[in-house]
Amino acid sequence: MIDHERDLAHLHAATERLLTAAGSLDNAAGAEPSRLPGWTRGHVLAHVARNADALVNVLRGLPMYPDAATRDADIERDSGRPLDVQLADLRATADRFQALGAEPADWSRTVELRNGVLDSASRIPFRRWIEVELHHVDLGVGYELEDLPEEFTDRETAFLADRFAGLESVPATSLRADDGREWKTGGTSGGVAVTGPAVEILGWLAGRRDGSALETTGGPLPKLPPL
Known part of the structure; x- marks a missing residue:
C-alpha cells in the first residue's frame, strides 16, 4: 500500500539534501555541464523547480504542462539564472508541493501526467521524490547512486x-x-x-x-x- 505521507517526509529530506548541495555551488559552477547530455547544472535545477509546479498542477486536476514545447522553453529560460535565484525558486516550489500534499484530499483518485499517463494521486509524492533524488545525482556534485536511501533504491x-x-x-x-x-x-x-x-x-x-x-x-x- 502506498503511504503518501511517508513519501512526503522522504521527499522533504531529499529536497533538503539537494538544496544543501546546490547551495555549495557558485554561479560559475551552476553554468557548468551536468551529467545529463546538453544540460548545465542550471538546467537541472530549473527542471526540478518546474517539475514541482507541474506536479502541483497534476494534483489539482490540471494539465501537467501546457505542452512539451512550453516545458522545454521554461527550463531553457530559467537555466541561466543566478544561483541565489535558482535556490529560492527550488525552495518556494518545493514548499508549495509539500503544502498541497498536506491538505486533506482523496489520495485514491486517479490523476493524469504527461502523455496521458494515469496514476494514483497517492503515488505523486513518490514520483516527485524520484525527480529530486535522481537529479541530485545528475548535478555531479558528489551525491551518487550509492548514496541513495535503500528504500528508494528498492522501490525505484x-x-x-x-x-x-x-x-x-x-x-x-x-x-x-x-x-x-x-x-x-x-x-x-x-x-x-x-x-x-x-x-x-x-x-x-x-x-x-x-x-x-x-x-x-x-x-x-x-x-x-x-x-
Missing part, C-alpha cells in the same frame, strides 16, 4: 522494472541483485538474465549507468527506451 528499481514490463521491444528480462532481490521486466519473448549490484541495476534502468558492471546470460543487455 521495482517502479522502473514495472514501467518497461509488457514492452515487446525489450526482451523478457529477469533481474537479480547480489543481495538476492529480484525483479522482472520486458516483454514475453526472449529471456535474458541480468545480475549484479542493486545500484548498478537501478543505474541501468534509470539511464544513469551503461550496464557494463552487470552480467547477462541468454543474450546481450537489452536496450531500454528513454525515460
Whole structure:
C-alpha cells in the first residue's frame, strides 16, 4: 500500500539534501555541464523547480504542462539564472508541493501526467521524490547512486522494472541483485538474465549507468527506451 505521507517526509529530506548541495555551488559552477547530455547544472535545477509546479498542477486536476514545447522553453529560460535565484525558486516550489500534499484530499483518485499517463494521486509524492533524488545525482556534485536511501533504491528499481514490463521491444528480462532481490521486466519473448549490484541495476534502468558492471546470460543487455 502506498503511504503518501511517508513519501512526503522522504521527499522533504531529499529536497533538503539537494538544496544543501546546490547551495555549495557558485554561479560559475551552476553554468557548468551536468551529467545529463546538453544540460548545465542550471538546467537541472530549473527542471526540478518546474517539475514541482507541474506536479502541483497534476494534483489539482490540471494539465501537467501546457505542452512539451512550453516545458522545454521554461527550463531553457530559467537555466541561466543566478544561483541565489535558482535556490529560492527550488525552495518556494518545493514548499508549495509539500503544502498541497498536506491538505486533506482523496489520495485514491486517479490523476493524469504527461502523455496521458494515469496514476494514483497517492503515488505523486513518490514520483516527485524520484525527480529530486535522481537529479541530485545528475548535478555531479558528489551525491551518487550509492548514496541513495535503500528504500528508494528498492522501490525505484521495482517502479522502473514495472514501467518497461509488457514492452515487446525489450526482451523478457529477469533481474537479480547480489543481495538476492529480484525483479522482472520486458516483454514475453526472449529471456535474458541480468545480475549484479542493486545500484548498478537501478543505474541501468534509470539511464544513469551503461550496464557494463552487470552480467547477462541468454543474450546481450537489452536496450531500454528513454525515460
